[in-house]
Amino acid sequence: MADYSATIRENYQRVLEKIARAARSVGRRPDSIKLVVVTKGHPLEILQAVVAAGAHDLGENYVEEALPKIAALTDGEITWHMIGHIQSRKARPIAEHFSWVQSVDILNLARRLDGFAAEIGRVIPVLLECNVSGEETKFGWAAWNETRWPEFAAEIAPLVDFPNLEVRGLMTMPPYDPDPEKSRPYFEELGRLRDFLAVRFPQTHWSELSMGMSGDYEVAVQSGATLVRVGTAIVGPRQ
Numbered sequence: 001m002a003d004y005s006a007t008i009r010e011n012y013q014r015v016l017e018k019i020a021r022a023a024r025s026v027g028r029r030p031d032s033i034k035l036v037v038v039t040k041g042h043p044l045e046i047l048q049a050v051v052a053a054g055a056h057d058l059g060e061n062y063v064e065e066a067l068p069k070i071a072a073l074t075d076g077e078i079t080w081h082m083i084g085h086i087q088s089r090k091a092r093p094i095a096e097h098f099s100w101v102q103s104v105d106i107l108n109l110a111r112r113l114d115g116f117a118a119e120i121g122r123v124i125p126v127l128l129e130c131n132v133s134g135e136e137t138k139f140g141w142a143a144w145n146e147t148r149w150p151e152f153a154a155e156i157a158p159l160v161d162f163p164n165l166e167v168r169g170l171m172t173m174p175p176y177d178p179d180p181e182k183s184r185p186y187f188e189e190l191g192r193l194r195d196f197l198a199v200r201f202p203q204t205h206w207s208e209l210s211m212g213m214s215g216d217y218e219v220a221v222q223s224g225a226t227l228v229r230v231g232t233a234i235v236g237p238r239q
């Protein structure tokens with residue numbers, strides 16, 4: 001127990017330091033980046049150690065796995081981020097139990113989240129997950145072809161007006177590559193897409209860019225990430 005708690009604490013601190021260093025290397029303030037610790041595939045004890053290490057933001061991918069963890073971890077103020085692909089029929093428990101939904105990738109899901117949020121009287125901050133690489137296995141709005149961004153904007157136009165969702169920005173996951181530099185063009189593309197949407201929808205906040213995982217979060221921070229989603233580098237490999 002003491003073992004893995006100490007390791008998680010060290011890992012967490014090391015990642016925070018690397019985020020700060022990457023931020024300063026491009027003239028950004030380290031506190032403009034939020035670290036979301038991704039805990040999918042790990043048991044409750046690990047999450048408790050993560051919280052004890054100082055984390056406030058936790059990310060989970062699967063609603064069935066997350067709900068018992070959310071129910072059990074009541075101490076401290078945890079912001080729960082849904083970051084995994086969501087089937088529309090699972091929208092209700094997500095609207096009820098998650099603070100943020102980063103993986104909104106289709107209009108029907110957004111509409112259902114908005115409806116359930118209205119029922120319980122809350123406004124959910126959401127990110128639009130975008131596929132800027134064209135990789136076929138990735139979820140997300142098709143946004144790899146800049147000439148089609150106007151169509152993309154038209155598609156999401158109803159979404160930005162849903163009263164119980166508050167669009168805060170974009171999320172992406174580039175193709176896996178052991179070389180983090182390979183992710184940089186995709187991170188920069190997400191920033192350009194954000195700028196494009198901010199002109200189209202000036203009444204919406206587009207300030208958040210969720211990008212960067214264990215292998216490439218420093219490059220993501222240099223490219224403008226405001227949220228990084230780091231699992232393995234803090235909590236080790238998943239079971």
Ligand SMILES: *Cc1c(COP(=O)(O)O)cnc(C)c1O
Nearest residue numbers: 038083213214229230231232233
């Ligand atoms: C699992 C996952 C992460 C974390 O990945 P690591 O490589 O373990 O840091 C980040 N984002 C999403 C969407 C994930 O599914």
